[in-house]
Amino acid sequence: MKKDKYAIDVDSFPNELQLLLLFLKLDNFPKENEKMLEEHQHLFAAANWDHFIKLADHHHLYPVLYHKLKSVKEKWVPSIVVRALQMRYQNNTLKILYLCGEMDRVAKAFHEHNIRSLHLKGPILAHELYGDISMRKSKDLDILVPKEDLERTEQMLFELGYEKDEANTVLNEVKWREHHFEYHHKERKTSVEIHWRLSPFPAKEPSFEDLWARKNESKLTSVPVYYPGDKDLFLYLISHGARHGWFRLKWLYDIHRCADQMQSPDKLLRKNDFKNMILVGQALILAHQLFQTPLSANMMKQLKLGSYKLAHQALIYITSILVLTPLPEHIRTKHERYLFALNGTISQKYLALLIVLFYPSPRDEALIKLPKYLHGLYFVLRPFLVVVRKLRKNKAFEGV
Numbered sequence: 001m002k003k004d005k006y007a008i009d010v011d012s013f014p015n016e017l018q019l020l021l022l023f024l025k026l027d028n029f030p031k032e033n034e035k036m037l038e039e040h041q042h043l044f045a046a047a048n049w050d051h052f053i054k055l056a057d058h059h060h061l062y063p064v065l066y067h068k069l070k071s072v073k074e075k076w077v078p079s080i081v082v083r084a085l086q087m088r089y090q091n092n093t094l095k096i097l098y099l100c101g102e103m104d105r106v107a108k109a110f111h112e113h114n115i116r117s118l119h120l121k122g123p124i125l126a127h128e129l130y131g132d133i134s135m136r137k138s139k140d141l142d143i144l145v146p147k148e149d150l151e152r153t154e155q156m157l158f159e160l161g162y163e164k165d166e167a168n169t170v171l172n173e174v175k176w177r178e179h180h181f182e183y184h185h186k187e188r189k190t191s192v193e194i195h196w197r198l199s200p201f202p203a204k205e206p207s208f209e210d211l212w213a214r215k216n217e218s219k220l221t222s223v224p225v226y227y228p229g230d231k232d233l234f235l236y237l238i239s240h241g242a243r244h245g246w247f248r249l250k251w252l253y254d255i256h257r258c259a260d261q262m263q264s265p266d267k268l269l270r271k272n273d274f275k276n277m278i279l280v281g282q283a284l285i286l287a288h289q290l291f292q293t294p295l296s297a298n299m300m301k302q303l304k305l306g307s308y309k310l311a312h313q314a315l316i317y318i319t320s321i322l323v324l325t326p327l328p329e330h331i332r333t334k335h336e337r338y339l340f341a342l343n344g345t346i347s348q349k350y351l352a353l354l355i356v357l358f359y360p361s362p363r364d365e366a367l368i369k370l371p372k373y374l375h376g377l378y379f380v381l382r383p384f385l386v387v388v389r390k391l392r393k394n395k396a397f398e399g400v
Contacts, residue, residue: 008289008311013319016052019043020061021290024253026068037076049081058321060137060250062088067135093134096123100133102190103141104221106160110143111223113156116212118144119227120195120236124218128227129257133220137250140191142180144228146208147196150181154194157183162192199239202343206232234258238283242310242342244324245317245335246286252318255283256291279342281307286314306341313338363389 010018022040026033037044056062066085069077100123110117119125119141126136145153154164162183179197184190198205214229228236237258241251281303287293289311316334317324327335367385 008286008315010290015043015046016048016055017319019047019052020055020059020065020249023065023068023072024061025292026072033072037072044076049078053081053084054321056085057088059248061253063092063135063137064130064253089134092137096126096133096138099123099138099141099190100220102185102188103225104223106141106143106157106192107221107223107225109156109160110153113152115145115149115153115156116208117153117226118208118211118215119218119225120144120198120233124220124225124227125233125254127218127220128216128233129254129261136254140193142193142195144195144198144208144211150194150196154181154183157192157194161185161187198236199243203239205239230262234262235280238279242279242282242314243339245322245338246283246314247317247322247324249290249318252283252286253291256287256293259284259287259293277302278304278306278310282310282314285311286318290318310338310341313341 010021013021018040022036022043026036056065062085066082066089069082069085072082103119103123107117121142122138122140123133126133126138130136157164162185165182165184179200180193180195183192183194185192197203211228211232212226214232215226216229216233218225218227227233234255237251237254241255244251246252284293284295284299285303285307288295316322316331322328322331324335363385367388368381
């Protein structure tokens with residue numbers, strides 16, 4: 001392959017982000033670690049270690065970084081930095097063990113109520129990808145259930161002491177416009193996200209029955225707990241990370257671990273269940289360029305131009321400390337364009353455009369409050385309200 005004109009210029013990244021990426025690659029070449037560090041002395045000379053710790057926190061990568069840096073010579077990394085990572089790693093281990101206990105309690109309830117479920121992330125993902133539950137930060141349980149079992153699942157969680165995080169809604173659009181509900185346990189300080197889809201509509205995805213037929217089993221709990229098969233898990237993690245712009249590098253590092261473990265990732269590029277290779281390409285390009293994830297020549301040939309463009313669009317999230325919930329107003333337009341670009345097929349783009357233009361959202365209700373019996377008018381008003389918001393935003397910028 002020719003010199004890649006779409007290559008990501010990692011040297012233009014902030015200094016501390018370059019250091020973080022460098023440390024994550026240390027185990028890739030154990031015999032050359034010292035040489036690699038020597039070649040990047042300029043990064044250490046200008047290092048702001050407080051900012052480095054801030055990045056490790058933001059990207060949720062301090063468990064991995066601690067394990068990679070605890071044996072690195074102090075001339076490269078100050079001992080106080082390693083101790084800070086160690087403290088975070090130990091705190092995360094305690095939280096994960098506690099979350100495992102809650103996962104066991106919830107799993108037993110699913111078993112007793114005869115509700116099928118698939119765990120999407122959490123301790124099970126950490127064990128699957130890293131072989132150690134303490135190596136990945138997890139704050140909640142993400143569980144996929146059949147849509148027809150949503151009400152039974154919700155009642156079960158209420159019985160366990162969970163409360164639902166009620167989202168603002170207009171015309172009850174949540175169940176098809178979104179893809180999960182959140183539940184919180186005030187006393188236990190735990191959260192559960194119940195998914196009925198892997199991704200928001202109109203993304204194409206396998207049915208629950210197909211996912212269930214290909215499931216894997218985990219023995220982390222006292223009762224069997226299931227999670228998606230290798231291929232489905234890989235594609236789900238890609239979809240999730242892409243949708244969030246990979247603003248936490250933890251998600252992209254998961255892809256690196258996944259791709260590294262897969263026997264034949266090339267098959268994913270020829271045939272996959274999402275019918276959307278542009279996202280797979282984006283993830284593999286980013287993982288390859290940032291973490292040196294191995295890609296075969298056959299893989300490289302199959303990558304599409306759109307994947308390269310998406311990879312570069314994601315850099316605004318990766319190189320800044322951004323959190324998308326709530327979405328910062330200064331990035332809203334770019335983010336909306338990015339999300340639109342994720343819809344790989346013409347039909348998906350068309351559906352996404354129709355939703356944006358014509359289906360009401362809570363932002364419309366915030367702009368103009370109508371009594372409930374007139375909520376149907378939001379369909380008519382929606383295009384005008386979108387324009388009004390754009391004009392107000394432009395006017396606000398003119399006044400700055």
